[in-house]
Each structure stands twice: as structure tokens, then as C-alpha cells.
Amino acid sequence: MPCAVARGEYTARYVARSSSAVVKAPVDLVQVRRQLTQLADRGCVTELIEHVLGWLTQLTDAHHALTLRLQTALRALYGRKSQKVSSQQLSLWLTTLLDADEAPASQLPEAPPDDAPPEKGEQAAPPADPPKPPKRAERAPLPAHLERHRERLTVPASERVCGQCGRDKACIGYRTSEVLDFIPARFIVVEQQREKLACPRCPEQGVSTAPPDKVMDRGRPGPGLLAKLVVDKFEDSMPLYRQAQACARSGVVLSSSTLGDWTAFTLDLLAPIAARITERVLAEPYLRTDDTGIPVQDRKHPRRLKRGHLWVFVGDHLASFLYAPDWKAKHPAALLQPFQGFLQGDGYAGYNAMLRQSTHSAPSLSEERRLGCGMHIRAKFEKAAKLGDLSAAIALGYFKGIYLVEAECKARGFSPEQRHAYRQAHAMPLVDALFQWVRETHKTLVPKTPLYEATFYAKGQEAAWRRCFSDGRFEIDNGEAERQLRKIAVGRKNFLFAGSDKGAERLAIGFTLFRSCSLQGVNPLLWATDVITKLQRGWPRSRLDELLPDAWSKAHTSDATAVGVAAS
Incomplete structure (x- = not known):
């Protein structure tokens, strides 16, 4: 029976997941040649293409999975443990996404304002003074409680005589400098002399001895x-x-x-x-x-x-x-x-x-x-971004804005009630936008990829993480x-x-x-x-x-x- 002619373009990913005719890729290349030859002899061009694309897709998926495992293992072994992403790195990722047209500008998170508006009842801060040139770093003074030993150093003999009049120079004071030194800890032996009492008139009463003052009865x-x-x-x-x-x-x-x-x-x-x-x-x-x-x-x-x-x-x-x-x-x-x-x-x-x-x-x-915990949710997006899926940078941008709001609350010393109100006004719009992007993106991802796992985890933790914003006493991670x-x-x-x-x-x-x-x-x-x-x-x-x-x-x-x- 002649095979039907394919209509439209088939991608390897579509064929591998939608065609019921695709079989598991054989390991024996002789078997591959035999099956392809049989299909070619019968004129089944479309079915032949589907088989080839299906096998290539499965091999590509396996190769991609092994590559991700290797990259993850190498990162765990040799990479940085910190999950921080600099603002410059995040900006570079987002710019790359825009240049590649992988994400519309409407989906990208807006940069949070550097200066939050003052709260009601607060006065606007005066304009900042022009920056001053950096001062030379000064040494911090040594703690005052440290034991101090005084040591006097004398001027060498060659410099104790005036070079003009030839008379001895007089001491006019001392210039003091400090040297931090260390005396090794040392063991000491405490000899406990326990008093013994006895009555010289009544020897039959025995001897009274002071009890030992020891932590361990049989230890020293x-x-x-x-x-x-x-x-x-x-x-x-x-x-x-x-x-x-x-x-x-x-x-x-x-x-x-x-x-x-x-x-x-x-x-x-x-x-x-x-x-x-x-x-x-x-x-x-x-x-x-x-x-x-x-x-x-x-x-x-x-x-x-x-x-x-x-x-x-x-x-x-x-x-x-x-x-x-x-x-x-x-x-x-x-x-x-x-x-x-x-x-x-x-x-x-x-x-x-x-x-x-x-x-x-x-x-x-x-x-x-x-x-x-926001840290655990964010960590999976950070992992996906560093493994090459730059779409995760969109989520990291939202997290950047949310944590800037938290930093602002701590810098201004907000009470729990003030922090809750500030979060509702500035952080919750970012949280809503983040999870909207997560839900929309998750539908388009291939399972078992790092970004798929990140969005899947985020969806499961959404309700629990949103509760962190319900009370100013709670931290967001x-x-x-x-x-x-x-x-x-x-x-x-x-x-x-x-x-x-x-x-x-x-x-x-x-x-x-x-x-x-x-x-x-x-x-x-x-x-x-x-x-x-x-x-x-x-x-x-x-x-x-x-x-x-x-x-x-x-x-x-x-x-x-x-x-x-x-x-x-």
C-alpha cells in the first residue's frame, strides 16, 4: 500500500512525540539499514523520514540529558556554590533574549525603582551631596580590652649625637605604635588542697574532709x-x-x-x-x-x-x-x-x-x-540559566525585584505591619507577574529539562510561598x-x-x-x-x-x- 504523502513540515521533536509509527531506536546499525531499505523499496518515503527523525530525536534527547547531567556534576564539583547572579549578568541574559526574539519585551520584568517613594508622613530625603574623593583606608583600632605590655625602643647610638653641635640629643617624648601579638594558650594544674578536720579530744569521731570541686568524679x-x-x-x-x-x-x-x-x-x-x-x-x-x-x-x-x-x-x-x-x-x-x-x-x-x-x-x-521558600524556587531557575536556558533569566529578573523590595524594608527598619503594607504595594505585583509567566511558560517546555523542572517546582510551591507575604513577621525565604x-x-x-x-x-x-x-x-x-x-x-x-x-x-x-x- 503506498504511503501517504506528508503535508507541511515535520520537526524532529513533533514527530518523536506525535507519530504513533515511531519505534524505539535500535542499537544495531545493520538492523537500521535493513528497516530503511525495506521502507525505501516499498516507496514509503514519509514513513521512512518519520522513522529516521524519530530515532534522531531519541538519540538527541538522550545526548542532551547526559550533557545536562555532566554539566550539573561538573558544576557541583568545580563550580561556585553561590547562587547569586549579578545585575550585569542578568542584564546580559535578558538582552540576549530580546536580540534572539525568544521572549517579547512585554514578558520581561521591569527593573524595580532604585529609590522607593517615601511613605505617608515621611519627608522626602534632601538631595545627595556630590560624591567625595575616596579616603585612604585607616586601620581599625585594636580592642581596648586586650592586655597591653609596654616596650620602649631607643634610638641607635649613631643617631644619639647632634650632627651640628656634637652634643647628646635630649629625649622629648615617645611616638607610640601598636603591634598585635599572640601568646599561645597554656594548660594549668589546679592543686585542690581539701581541708581535713579532726577532734583531738574525740579521735573516735573520725576525720571530716572538704568535698572535691570537680566536674567529673573520676576525671581530671x-x-x-x-x-x-x-x-x-x-x-x-x-x-x-x-x-x-x-x-x-x-x-x-x-x-x-x-x-x-x-x-x-x-x-x-x-x-x-x-x-x-x-x-x-x-x-x-x-x-x-x-x-x-x-x-x-x-x-x-x-x-x-x-x-x-x-x-x-x-x-x-x-x-x-x-x-x-x-x-x-x-x-x-x-x-x-x-x-x-x-x-x-x-x-x-x-x-x-x-x-x-x-x-x-x-x-x-x-x-x-x-x-x-523563595530561595529554593529561585535556585532552580538559576541552575537552568547557568546550564544554558536563558529564558530562566526572566524569572530571575522578577526575583531580583522582589528581593530589592525586601532589602528596602530592612534598610528602612519597617515594623511587621509596615513591611506587610510595603510588600503588598511593591512586591505582590512582581509575584503575580512571575507566576503568570511560570504557568504560561510551563505549557511550552519539554519535560525533564532544567527549566521545566524549575517551573514545575514553582507551580507546586506557589500557594505556600504566597503565604510568606501575608504577614510582615514572615521572611520570604x-x-x-x-x-x-x-x-x-x-x-x-x-x-x-x-x-x-x-x-x-x-x-x-x-x-x-x-x-x-x-x-x-x-x-x-x-x-x-x-x-x-x-x-x-x-x-x-x-x-x-x-x-x-x-x-x-x-x-x-x-x-x-x-x-x-x-x-x-
Whole structure:
């Protein structure tokens, strides 16, 4: 039967996805030749073309997919981790789109105004003065609290005699300059001489001895040494074997196992404070959360190493961490059972499972209390743009304008009510335009391409992200939780894995304590030394709130200022 003559032009993409006659591209080229020869002998030119185009399309799709995977892997291995896109780069992409006629000018986002109009009741700012020539950078003064040693330097003997009269020069003063030096930390031994009392008249009464003032009954470390161990591990990401090497350089030989025992003891001692921090965090009305993986040794696992997860929950003043042996939603759901506020996170599928654990149970996290993250949505468009799909620059342009609105709110110190009103006037039109473009563009994209995945993710997160603009208290992204996880990422590269589930739980305790110190700008070494000392001496459990970093910071403001505390 003669084949029908093709009408119109067929593209490879159309033929591959619309023609039912296309078969899977064979691997054997001999088979390809045989099939094409048979079609040519029968005069089926159209069917022959469709077969060839179909095979070429499938091979092209496979090649394109492998190329994207390779580019993604190379970018993850060698590329920059930052997701920032400069204004110049974004402008170049948008200009390229216009020049190529790939996007009409009406679809491109308008550049947000540099100067927002003043609010009602505000006075317009006076015109800016002409720019002044840049001044030479001056050195910042050294902190006043540092210990100072005075050292007097004399003029060389060859210059102490006047070259004109030959008499000795007189000292008329000193020119002072400062040199910043460092004296290595040192170990000290505290000899505790415990008083012994006995009655010389009644020897049968025995001897009374003062109790020892020690943190560990059978150990010799003091509170300062224990504080240094945990601060070095959780703030400076220094594994214990490196700490043992540093101790050896000071002449004190301590094994890694000994330091591990002392660290575990310290974290168990501080565990009630971490538990109280978690209670405080879950009582807040607004939390941001995220998770990251951590290798954990497990003898039952085929590779003796499994992937656990550390979850972070960030409130206004404190941060809490939870260890979970796997990525199942039941672990954060169990922790969030008493939580009644708004939770901000990414598109983790487990949040949907947390909405209702069973048909008879109440939702662990209702849909109305979920907030999305603009950073996660934007990251997928940034990835698509850097992988070569410049149409993603349109979405990045809208995000640029939205974040400029956020920056303006913070620069002007708006209250939550003022920020909400300003967002509704300036940010929401950009949000509406962004998602209109997302919906229209998504229909035209080829599945499994980076831009398709970006628009698909954006559509699924639209409702959750729009809720971020409903209240001025909410941030539009989950950046704070991401920043808290950076310390874990650095530590993971250094100490590689946790020795057990119990060890990973202790990691969660340590990060809870010292990430909360970081949020409060508290010197972690001073805080840990003071708190360990107080707990050692029987601090009452009813007053644990006084030892939490926020309360401790208020009570020790002068001490914190004296040591130049700065948040990490």
C-alpha cells in the first residue's frame, strides 16, 4: 500500500512525540539499514523520514540529558556554590533574549525603582551631596580590652649625637605604635588542697574532709578544658584527633578516646539545657526548618555506614537540632506535635505526609500553616540559566525585584505591619507577574529539562510561598535555617561521620547549644565555662532558663563586651 504523502513540515521533536509509527531506536546499525531499505523499496518515503527523525530525536534527547547531567556534576564539583547572579549578568541574559526574539519585551520584568517613594508622613530625603574623593583606608583600632605590655625602643647610638653641635640629643617624648601579638594558650594544674578536720579530744569521731570541686568524679578535666573541647568541635569544626595533636604540642598527651569520653560527658551534662531550648523554640509562633545528611556508622547496614539526618528549627532567638536515623517524616512530625505556629521550609515531600498521619489523627502540620521558600524556587531557575536556558533569566529578573523590595524594608527598619503594607504595594505585583509567566511558560517546555523542572517546582510551591507575604513577621525565604546548617557541612568534612546513633544525637545537642549562642552573639567559650561550672555545683533545674544563651547574654552583657564577642 503506498504511503501517504506528508503535508507541511515535520520537526524532529513533533514527530518523536506525535507519530504513533515511531519505534524505539535500535542499537544495531545493520538492523537500521535493513528497516530503511525495506521502507525505501516499498516507496514509503514519509514513513521512512518519520522513522529516521524519530530515532534522531531519541538519540538527541538522550545526548542532551547526559550533557545536562555532566554539566550539573561538573558544576557541583568545580563550580561556585553561590547562587547569586549579578545585575550585569542578568542584564546580559535578558538582552540576549530580546536580540534572539525568544521572549517579547512585554514578558520581561521591569527593573524595580532604585529609590522607593517615601511613605505617608515621611519627608522626602534632601538631595545627595556630590560624591567625595575616596579616603585612604585607616586601620581599625585594636580592642581596648586586650592586655597591653609596654616596650620602649631607643634610638641607635649613631643617631644619639647632634650632627651640628656634637652634643647628646635630649629625649622629648615617645611616638607610640601598636603591634598585635599572640601568646599561645597554656594548660594549668589546679592543686585542690581539701581541708581535713579532726577532734583531738574525740579521735573516735573520725576525720571530716572538704568535698572535691570537680566536674567529673573520676576525671581530671576542669570546666574550662571541657568547654574548650566542645567549642573547638562545634564552633571550629575541629575533630578530636586534631585536638589531641594540639594538646601534645603543649606537652600534654591525651588520647582521642579520652577526649571523646570527656566530650560525651560534657554534652550529657548540658543536655537539659538543649532540651529546654527545644521547648522554647517549639513554643514560638514562627519557625524555619531544613535538614542535611550526615554519615553514621551502623553495623547492621550493608556498608556499615548509613545516612542519618540532622534537622534544624530556627526561632527568633534560639535554634534547635534534631537527629533522625533516616529521612522519614515521622521523626520531625513527632517533634512538631506540640507546635501550633507557622513552619517555613522547602518542598520536602515529607511535609505532605505530616499533614495527616492517619485517617483518624489530627494533622501534624496543617496546609494553612506551611510557608514556602523563595530561595529554593529561585535556585532552580538559576541552575537552568547557568546550564544554558536563558529564558530562566526572566524569572530571575522578577526575583531580583522582589528581593530589592525586601532589602528596602530592612534598610528602612519597617515594623511587621509596615513591611506587610510595603510588600503588598511593591512586591505582590512582581509575584503575580512571575507566576503568570511560570504557568504560561510551563505549557511550552519539554519535560525533564532544567527549566521545566524549575517551573514545575514553582507551580507546586506557589500557594505556600504566597503565604510568606501575608504577614510582615514572615521572611520570604528559609535563608536563616540554611545558614545554620553550614556549620554542620564544615564539620562533616572534618570529622567525616558520627560513630553511632547516640553519637549523632549528641551532635544535635552540641549544635543546639552553640548555634543558639551564635544567634545571640554570645562568646561560646565563656558561656560553656560558666554554665558547666554552675551545673557542676548543683544549679537547680527550676532555674535552667537563666542559663539559656539569650538570658545569659543579658546577665553578662558587660563580660561579653569586655571580650569583644561577635556572632559567628
